[in-house]
Amino acid sequence: MDALSDCGTRALSVIAFIGSVFSPWYAWSRRRAPDNHVCMNVATYGPRARFTMTDRGSSALRQTENRLTIGPSSMSWTGDRLIISVNERGAPPAFGYLRGTITLTPSAVTQVELPLTRDGAHVWRPFAPSAGVQVDLEGDGNTWQGHGYFDANFGIRALEKDFSFWTWGRFPMPDGSAACFYDAIRRDGSTLAQAIRFDAGGVPRPITAPPLTPLPRSLWAVRRETRADPGFLPRQCLAMLDAPFYTRSAVQTQIGGHMTTGVHEALDLRRFRSPLLKPMLAMRVPRVSRWRFSE
Structure with a gap:
């Protein structure tokens, strides 16, 4: 899930992985055991930002129909909202803990699935696709409200085996x-090239996509582009995650004559395939192979 604050100065991303696709440890294991590489990746953006992405072993994983627990953090579905409990240690260079609760309340839950390969x-x-978000994390300024979404990706092959680039x-x-x-x-x-508009009730409708329009490259020179009405130049409003192969940011664009700001990502899988990246990623993705629950 991703969220932007109503004031536009803060953002947040949470990704729960079973088979941590961007973990070098999972890649080095040849992806033999997804449940032995689980992770609750939590990142805040804005003042005093934090990034956490600890690769954990299978002993840290617990699953029920309505709850996913990965080590000290969890996601729980109550029937009308998703409650994310966070208790993670920040990755370098921003050390320290990230603790608290994030509550996501969808306007509707869809039944849509989109195959990305034939x-x-x-x-x-x-x-x-649309949700209200309440963020209550420890630390000055880490309590805010905003809007966001909750989605998931599933795959049986490594992303870099099937894709070169996506936005x-x-x-x-x-x-x-x-x-x-x-x-x-x-x-x-x-x-x-998929364009879908979800109404407030979660009902999907294919739409004609505006033209692909270039965005300036990221700090790591990752290529970026997004959809925008003809003649409109989209712009980055808030820098979020910037990696050698991946970038996430808040982007302002115009769609159907309406100005809008949302979360945008670009992923260069050709870069990600490079073995030189894996040792760099290990500095940001520590490995904790053993975990013991207190209860």
Whole structure:
């Protein structure tokens, strides 16, 4: 899930991994045991930002129908909201703990699944394209409200085996709907260009996508582009995550004549395939192979 504060100065991202796709430890294991590489990746953006991404062993994983627990953190579905309990240690260079609760309340829950490859090896599942978010984390300024979404990706092969590049964006609209754009270049040369608008009740409707429009490259020179009305130049409003192969940011664009600011990401899998990246990632993704629950 990702969220932007109502004031536009803060943002947050939470990703629960079973088979931590961006973990060097998982790659070095040849992805033999997804449940032995689990992670609750939590990142805050804005003043006093924190980033946490600890790769944990199978002893840290517990699952029930409505709850996912990974070490000291968890996600729980109550029936009308998702409650995320965070208790993680920050990765360098921003050491310290990130603790507290994040509550995501969807306007609706969808039943939509989008295959990202022809054989269905990768699937995008937008559970809640529009949601209210309440953030209550320890630390000055880490209590705020905003809007966000909750989705999931499932796959049976490594991303870099099937994709060369992708961009994704979710943009809230004035009527309570959300426009989502998924654009990808697959390794076989085929492309994905998906544009869906979810109304406030979560009902999806394919829409005609505005043209792909370039954004300035990231600090690591990752190529970026998003959808925008003809003649409009989108811009980055808030820098979020910037890695040699991946960038996430808040982007302002115009869709159907409406100005909107949403979360955008670009992922360069050609770069990610480089073995030189894995030791760099290990500095930001520590490995804790053993975990013992107190109860």
